[in-house]
Amino acid sequence: MSKKRTGVFVCHCGTNIAATVDVAKVAKEMAGEDTVAFTKEYVYMCSEPGQESVVQAIKDNKLDSVVVTCCSPNLHEKTFRDNATRAGINNFTCEIANIREQCSWVHNDKAKGTEKAIKISRSVVRRVNRNQPLDAIAVNVTRRAMVIGGGVAGIQAALDIANAGVEVVLVEKQATIGGRMLQLSETFPTLDCSQCVLSPKMVEVKRHPKIKLMTYSEVQELTGSVGNFQVKALKKPTFVDPDKCKLCDECTAVCPVVVPNEYELNLTARRAIYIPYAQAIPASFTLDESVCLGLNPIVCGKCKDVCEADAINYDMRPETVTEDVGAIVVATGFDLYGQENMGELGGGKIEDVLDGLQFERLCSASGATKGHILRPSDHTEPKNVVFIQCVGSRDPAKHCAYCSKICCMYTAKHAQLYKHHVPDGRAYVFYIDIRSGGKGYEEFVQRTMEDNDTLYLRGRVSRLYRHNGKVRVLGTDTLSGQNVEIDADMVVLALAMVPSKGTTEIAKVLKIGRDKDGFLAEAHPKLKPVESVTAGIYLAGAAQAPKDIPETVAQAGAAAAKVIALLSQATLSRPPLIARVRRSHCTGCGMCVDACPFIAIRLENGKAVVNEALCEGCGSCSATCLRAAIDVKNVTQLQIYEMIEACLAV
Amino acid sequence: MFFNDLKQTRGKIYISNDWCKGCGFCVQFCPKGVLDTSPEYNAKGYHPPYVKNPDACHDCMFCQMICPEFSIYVIKEEATNKGETNK
Known part of the structure; x- marks a missing residue:
């Protein structure tokens, strides 16, 4: 193998790298490497002049491989490999040494940072010495x-x-x-x-x-x-044929099973056979296997008996x-953060403390109460309602650290909807601060405060508990510096959004x-x-x-x-960094076949064979092989060994 | 209390212990797992069933139907608006 002519391009990334790494020293050290024919440092290698200088240097110095020491390959590997192609050399002879995410960003000490950057760069220079020119694999696309x-x-x-x-x-x-x-x-x-x-x-x-x-x-x-x-x-299986179901609702009338309806956030009950909403798509009933008396017509076949369309089929199987x-x-x-996590706010055990989605169902014309806002405990109209924002959000010590973003807005909306439904009612909102960034959002919150006469109290609520049929809210108003005690008919919690x-x-x-x-x-x-x-x-x-x-x-x-x-692309190109078997070394033990997570290796005539269409180049096979008979192209065991040597400065 | 006032139909189970010959059908086939075999012996020397989980009974009356000795029967406990029609 003739000696490589490698070019090393050291990027400052503004001060991102240069502040913690002595980039000039890195370039100088790399110049001392046996195979390095050219080095250059530049403030922004990914800028247009930076990229042009790479192309020019490859051409001028007849470089055959390139190492760019910069940020993560996730960001700019493609950029610089494209430049290698433009300069007329194989793009898989270009590699990135990550001295930003893996070095400058995680260190403070410039001397040690520089030392590490040099080791990282040197290891990649040694790696490209054995890089083979490769061509990307074209694969068809399923449209x-x-x-x-x-x-x-x-x-x-x-x-x-x-x-x-x-x-x-x-x-x-x-x-x-x-x-x-x-x-x-x-x-x-x-x-x-x-x-x-x-x-x-x-x-x-x-x-x-x-x-x-x-x-x-x-x-x-x-x-x-x-x-x-x-x-x-x-x-x-839904056990109901949607093509036959006529939505007559006879089946729910006879079903003997009653369970909480999750679509109404447990505010109503449903039968084992049910339709989530009148607007459901597909418009058909579903038989909930987990609560049905057993899909056994001898035990209970009431729904099937009354179904005139013969849409119910107990023999449907999962497919x-x-x-x-x-x-x-x-x-x-998303889901809402569970009320059971909020012990001081009742932990979900106080009946008239609802979450935001439950309140939506109370306001909805198609919801649990047909659009009347009523208390779950006694089905009366609440005359004062307390809305609490940031429940579970923005609380890194106990709950979710992040802001759930939409609660300020939907609480303002809830307060308005409540006032529209119950004009003589009183709405209170406890908030930390109002985040109403968005088109028309701030005006909306102002309308809630002014036109809809909602009392906004800046502070947290410390405790909720049942008191004389109401919910006592203990909180503070930090603007007036007073403790607040409200006997609310209903409390609505703006719980955090969680995945x-x-x-x-x-x-x-x-x-x-x-x-x-x-x-x-x-x-x-x-x-x-x-x-x-x-x-x-x-x-x-x-x-x-x-x-x-x-x-x-x-x-x-x-x-x-x-x-x-x-x-819309006819074919996609896949990186050719896939496994390759050295047939002379392979003993056909089959360990790589078992290790491959992509089922890409099989044994043929006692030797391992890689299916190039399936191989993802993960290297599990290479790590398993006892005889180094299987390697990932351009990440061979020898290359890894030499990289480790470079890092250990042997 | 659900807003649509649906209530689960419940049944109360009565067992004539001394008629039972311990076949276990009612325990095995109850779709809600209401029954279990009692450690006690009846007059015939069999283990009759007992009601382990009374609140889970949906009044389907399958135990009553399947019992070969007529030793178990169910009476509806709580009428609901719909769904209470027994077969």
């Missing part, structure tokens, strides 16, 4: 998409993708699409009816020729990679469906990252807010972070645009 979650985010994303002519599979866990937004009564800041806005979109989803709707279904397994995913979904898709949008939404249970589950199934609060992690907080860390999987809605409806719809549209852009 279909999957949207997981049928709330407003999922609905919007599915419609946008389908309207571009791409077939979409929309998977929803519940019996109906609509999600949280369908549970809301009116929406801020315009007070337009949530269901009126959403249900036309739901009908459009149902009727769209390009959308395949799978309700009452759960994603169980994901294989493949960007452009060619295989998703296994479980379609749970596993595998869908081939090229891209996935995850829109699995839904489904979000937690789907993150495990799809193996996508979550942030410290459990929300789905975006690939980059500024520049890739709708991409997950896994290529081909996109995020939309409150599963990613707390957000209101307009933001959710905007993000869903953005995710759809990304999906359409991805799927």
